[in-house]
Amino acid sequence: MTILVWHRRDLRLQDNPALAQAVQTGAAVVSVFIFDSAILTLTDIAPIRVQFLLDSLGVLAENYRRIGGQLVLRQGDPVAVLLDLARETQATALYFNEDIEPFAQVRDQRVHTAFQEQGIAVQRCCEIMLHGPDEVLTGQGKSYGVFGPYWRNWVSRPKPKPYPKPHRLTTVELTSQPLPTLAQLGMSTDQPPVDAGEDVGLARLEEFCQPEYCFQYSSQRNLPAEDGTSRLSPHLRMGTVGIRTVWQATVELEADAYSDERLENLTAWRQELCWRDFYKYTLAYHPETVDQPYQRKYSDFAFNDNEEHFEQWCRGETGYPLVDAAMAQLNHSGWMHNRCRMVVASFLCKDLLIDWRKGALYFAQKLVDGDLAANIGGWQWSASMGTDPKPLRIFNPQTQLARFDPDGSYVRRWLPRLTRAEPKELMTTQNLHRYDYPRPMVDHKQQQELFKRRFQAQSQVKSVES
Numbered sequence: 001m002t003i004l005v006w007h008r009r010d011l012r013l014q015d016n017p018a019l020a021q022a023v024q025t026g027a028a029v030v031s032v033f034i035f036d037s038a039i040l041t042l043t044d045i046a047p048i049r050v051q052f053l054l055d056s057l058g059v060l061a062e063n064y065r066r067i068g069g070q071l072v073l074r075q076g077d078p079v080a081v082l083l084d085l086a087r088e089t090q091a092t093a094l095y096f097n098e099d100i101e102p103f104a105q106v107r108d109q110r111v112h113t114a115f116q117e118q119g120i121a122v123q124r125c126c127e128i129m130l131h132g133p134d135e136v137l138t139g140q141g142k143s144y145g146v147f148g149p150y151w152r153n154w155v156s157r158p159k160p161k162p163y164p165k166p167h168r169l170t171t172v173e174l175t176s177q178p179l180p181t182l183a184q185l186g187m188s189t190d191q192p193p194v195d196a197g198e199d200v201g202l203a204r205l206e207e208f209c210q211p212e213y214c215f216q217y218s219s220q221r222n223l224p225a226e227d228g229t230s231r232l233s234p235h236l237r238m239g240t241v242g243i244r245t246v247w248q249a250t251v252e253l254e255a256d257a258y259s260d261e262r263l264e265n266l267t268a269w270r271q272e273l274c275w276r277d278f279y280k281y282t283l284a285y286h287p288e289t290v291d292q293p294y295q296r297k298y299s300d301f302a303f304n305d306n307e308e309h310f311e312q313w314c315r316g317e318t319g320y321p322l323v324d325a326a327m328a329q330l331n332h333s334g335w336m337h338n339r340c341r342m343v344v345a346s347f348l349c350k351d352l353l354i355d356w357r358k359g360a361l362y363f364a365q366k367l368v369d370g371d372l373a374a375n376i377g378g379w380q381w382s383a384s385m386g387t388d389p390k391p392l393r394i395f396n397p398q399t400q401l402a403r404f405d406p407d408g409s410y411v412r413r414w415l416p417r418l419t420r421a422e423p424k425e426l427m428t429t430q431n432l433h434r435y436d437y438p439r440p441m442v443d444h445k446q447q448q449e450l451f452k453r454r455f456q457a458q459s460q461v462k463s464v465e466s
Ligand SMILES: Cc1cc2nc3c(=O)[nH]c(=O)nc-3n(C[C@H](O)[C@H](O)[C@H](O)COP(=O)(O)OP(=O)(O)OC[C@H]3O[C@@H](n4cnc5c(N)ncnc54)[C@H](O)[C@@H]3O)c2cc1C
Pocket: 221, 229, 230, 231, 232, 233, 234, 236, 237, 272, 273, 275, 276, 277, 279, 336, 337, 338, 339, 341, 342, 345, 363, 367, 369, 370, 371, 372, 374, 375, 376, 377, 378, 379, 382
């Protein structure tokens, strides 16, 4: 008996439900990854993310070899490739882990139907979230639209344990394409590759679980100059680390969380894992939010169509040091600190009044961890048009700089032009032009008034500046 295991964004052996369940049957396992031309030509693709994918596939293939298995690489339309493989191996079943993205849902249903027509069983496993979309519902059986009550329900539920890693596999040796390079896929990037693969992801998790990191999370997580967050996002995005494994690590940390302070840090980190689930959940129930605001009343919000302003924001030449440093971090490294993602997104939507969809697309084209649900969720939150819309929060980029990078070390790291600028010069922006740095492109005070007027014309939400 042979089972096909189809890898997509679950590039690991450990804590992989589809693989573990296939192995448990005792069947020979043929594992495959398909380069799907329909994905490679999408506009929201980032070469740095594809490089991370390629490197992770290299590691996965090697890890398969170590346990007597093989990762077969193919290119083409998944329906055709998988049906060919099923014929070649006389497979009796196809196993894969579910995805909640609209594009993936359509593709998976096509595959499912094609296999059903051939009389081949399909097993779809819940992998991508700690709790699948239908597990966390209100008392009336409806989905939540606000994070607070979702979190309380979510955190109170028993959590699934990680699936065991197979130690030995039986497989059917097949011909496989060589792993392509980024150039062979027609892409290139100046952003340096980010260390990829399951082994690196697990090591990163272990490192972050050291007390000096995880029990300092609350105080460090908002300081972009510090290494205060886990940096697991590319691994969770590509599935080189499983979410149950991450949760289990937090359970093991409970033994060391002997003070209220330690427990509070652990809870703060768990809450971020819940945000990850929540945004996937929201996308699963509201696939239309891919390009429409969750709050439908803002569908026709009068954004400005100013390409020059948008380009200045993309290049990090707004004249606001924290915004520009953050955009430099994104452009040069493919990652951006969460605090800065909120600041630059707020600046684009509320200071430049440019459509959040343009910002989300730019992020998706640059981020190594670019993830549809988290990106859309983060952008709609920043535009105050998504879930949890109240109050209307407007970030003042200079106040944010003073609070979260008070000595300017993050700004100076990413904006070498400002290396010699004193913290107080950074805070005022007045004299920064003498370092050949642009003057603020817009007046924050004026622009936020303009945004508030347009926004409040569509709703009466109290506003807060921070
Ligand atoms: C405008 C905007 C766009 C964003 N786009 C993305 C994106 O494309 N991909 C992405 O993974 N995250 C995105 N985020 C969320 C967040 O910024 C990153 O997940 C986080 O910075 C990753 O760093 P970390 O792994 O060190 O996080 P940690 O703080 O260590 O958190 C652990 C994990 O929890 C998840 N997580 C943390 N914060 C959030 C959040 N607010 N929403 C959803 N999941 C979260 C991530 O998987 C993260 O790896 C976005 C946020 C904003 C405001």
